[in-house]
Amino acid sequence: MSLTHYFLDIAYTFNTCINCFPSPSLHINNRSYKIQRLLGEGGFSYVYLVQASNDEYFALKKIRCPSGSDNLPQAMREIDSYKIFNDEHIINMIDSNIVQERDGSKTVYILLPYFRRGNLQDTINANLVNHTRYDEREALQLFLEIAQGVRVMHKHKVDPGSGVTTRRAGKNALDMERESQPLMDDDPAVTPSASSSNLIMSGDGILPYSHRDLKPANIMLSQTGVPVLMDLGSCTRSRIEVSSRQQALELQDYAAEHCTISYRAPELFDVKTNSVLDEGVDIWSLGCTYFALLYCSSPFELQSSESGASLSLAIVNGRFRFPDAQYSERTKDIIRACLTVDPKNRPDIDRVIQMIHGALQQF
Incomplete structure (x- = not known):
């Protein structure tokens, strides 16, 4: 997805966020994050504001990858892109995880910095x-x-x-x-x-x-x-x-x-x-x-x-x-x-x- 609306202040409530998750928190590679609100969405992707246990805020990109779609390869390429560059003018990825869902689909999570000033x-x-x-x-x-x-x-x-x-x-x-x-x-x-x-x-x-x-x-x-x-x-x-x-x-x-x-x-x-x-x-x-x-x-x-x-x-x-x-x-x-x-x-x-x-x- 394009993150065009990455940090727009959209009037989604906290309840909107938890509808997409079993609970208002999730774990990425053994670290816990509390979901605060939805920042933007498009296609099969969503971006959430999340809070870590140390009260630090991040942007979490969630990409749904149904079986048979090309979403997973695209998400993998995006993850790899974050690893290529090391410069203050290019966003860095903090963490990522791929979850196998019960229905055979996969969900990709990409944890990114949160920019309070927006875009x-x-x-x-x-x-x-x-x-x-x-x-x-x-x-x-x-x-x-x-x-x-x-x-x-x-x-x-x-x-x-x-x-x-x-x-x-x-x-x-x-x-x-x-x-x-x-x-x-x-x-x-x-x-x-x-x-x-x-x-x-x-x-x-x-x-x-x-x-x-x-x-x-x-x-x-x-x-x-x-x-x-x-x-x-x-x-x-x-x-x-x-x-x-x-x-x-x-x-x-x-x-x-x-x-x-x-x-x-x-x-x-x-x-x-x-x-x-x-x-x-x-x-x-x-x-x-x-x-x-x-x-x-x-x-x-x-x-x-x-x-x-x-x-x-x-x-x-x-x-x-x-x-x-x-x-x-x-x-x-x-x-x-x-x-x-x-x-x-x-x-x-x-x-x-x-x-x-x-x-x-x-x-």
């Missing part, structure tokens, strides 16, 4: 309601930290002494080539199958990943205001060679299901055979996110609402406009560069960070 979308919504905006320098500083988190994913490097074995992709178009042992050997993580696919890896040991669902609702704010990328359910190895029409359609369908439309890169709407999907999908989403940070709406939602045009058509054609001249051209140039329709002409994350530094120098 960036909450701040954007507050700005919209209060008719306020980010100061440009403050927005640039925040965007710089978000970009630094993305850079950790795009420039991921495996420690030669880690014992990790790199292998080429085989049948799975979105296979992450797990960097940790599967939690359940009898349930390998498989996402849409394709007749063939290759993951292109650089010769310097960098094995890039893409988040693939970057948006303000997936960026939490720590108590000190540090942006933290979350919801790694869509995170996957980057640089996928699309070698067949079947594979292109599977990747396109996967993106339609897992990548939020208003922040989705145009190349994911019509995946081309003999193309490469790479980190550029995140660069596009970064541009949309920075626009939303400044103008309280994604650029193409704003364009669609003003013109009545199709949202997907506006994205594919890269049609958007800046509402006013309140922000500098340097800031707008960053957004224009990120929202280049042809992914080959988009800047990489290092160039984006360089542009942000350049814009900050004017203050």
